[in-house]
Amino acid sequence: MLTLERATVRRGQTRVLDEVSLSVPGGKISALVGANGAGKTTTLMTLSGLLPLKSGQAVLEGPDGDLDIARTAPDRLVAAGLIHCPEGRQVFAKLTIEENLRLGAFLNKDRRAVARLQDSVYALFPVLGDRRRSSAGGLSGGEQMMLALGRALMAEPRVLLLDEPSLGLAPLITDRIFETLVALNRDRGVTLLIVEQNAMMALEVADQGYVMAGGRIVESGSGKELLGRESVLTAYLGVGM
């Protein structure tokens, strides 16, 4: 569905991604884990066409054939169903909740369809519906995560990239978000790539996982497998056993 092949990205003199290859199979949940600064966010930014590749390739299987991500404008990737829910949520704090959701479906010109999508997001997260006309800046961290996720759903994603969905959230809310993600994959067949510092959480729900360190992929396997490897947990993820 989505692949990176020997992708190298530079920022100044440093290689922030060093020949990274990974593939995100359609209909599955993939996890990308690793310590801070390992290159996880850079990988997602590259996959959604926001960072130029120095070498290598990024490809999205589209409904009308493969798209070379490096040569496709970000809005065309969105139109092809590749949606990126960014780190730190990045909701539009000055805009209302409703406007945030409408932006999620920005490329959808069918007003009725947008209204239907909006209602389904409010059904999923009633707290958003109750405050649809207030500005998103007033929401709590957990509510903002719900809004960011709802906004991503407005685009009817085929592939959803999530950057640190659990960041700064209370455990109960994190559980709620992960439940929603798993249901999204199970019920609607949305392909997920989840970047997480909370590796245990992400690997538990993932069909397959990659571990990053220093801009490289250092381990890969099924989620269960990686969770079982003590070397992975201690060396890269800082989980004491």
Place this chain on the structure above:
Amino acid sequence: MSSYVLQQLVNGLTLGSLYALVAVGFSLIYGVIRLVNFAHGDLMMIGAFVTLGLVATGYVPWVIIPLLVLVGGFLAGATIERLAFRSIRNAPMITGFIVTLAVSVALQNLGILLLGGQPRNFLFPEVFRARVNLGPVQLGVIDLVIPAVTLLLALLLALLVKQTRLGLAMRALSENMLAAQLMGVSANRAVLAAFGLGGALAAIAGFFWGGKFGQIDPLMGLVPGLKAFVATIIGGVGSVMGAVVGGYILGIAEVAFVGFTPPSWSGYRDGFVFVLMILILLVRPQGLFGRDEEERA
């Protein structure tokens, strides 16, 4: 109120309208991409000379000319963005600032090359120059038309920003360009539109400026452009209605300064405008209607 005072008020409203028309575009452009565009005032000059050219053909009816000036201003603004500003969009702010100064100087000199540095007479048709009596005050028709058109255009722009899909895209870009692009908003298209709309409003201000003051020249946009910048700052950068109110405050204050101080002081009118700006900023650094930047999450 004496008729002299009323007359000054009318003059202030007219001048304020012209500042407001330029300030609104300035504010819109800054709002969307945080670019302080010092070339914006020169769009006034382009609008004025487009008018002169259209009149010189002798074929274009007067009703059509303002519409063509709006279209010409839109195209000029958009073209300048495409050629000069797109490539530096993600550059540091200071780079953008310098480039706008360069574009401003280039436009002025292009004007001098093509049209000569001499001021040219600019005559509106009889309809606009007619005068009407309103109680004790005698008004030019143009003094009524300018504020009416200004308020109408500002209202339309505010509606566009608040209600349309393009406006939503602009507000999203204004707050977070990266996140807006992740939504599928094309920054290129929305930024081009902001420059086009700003250009159209500045061009129509140039059209009115010529009609009101009777003379145009290639450097005419410089000082009004700077004052529109002041008006924007007074109103609070990034707010359409703030820019309009800032324009009127500035226009009325400037006319009052000239009208109610000894005639020998009138040479200090530009100085007065900038001192006024400094005083307002001392009291309200974010402008009268601006929101604190720190308020942003």
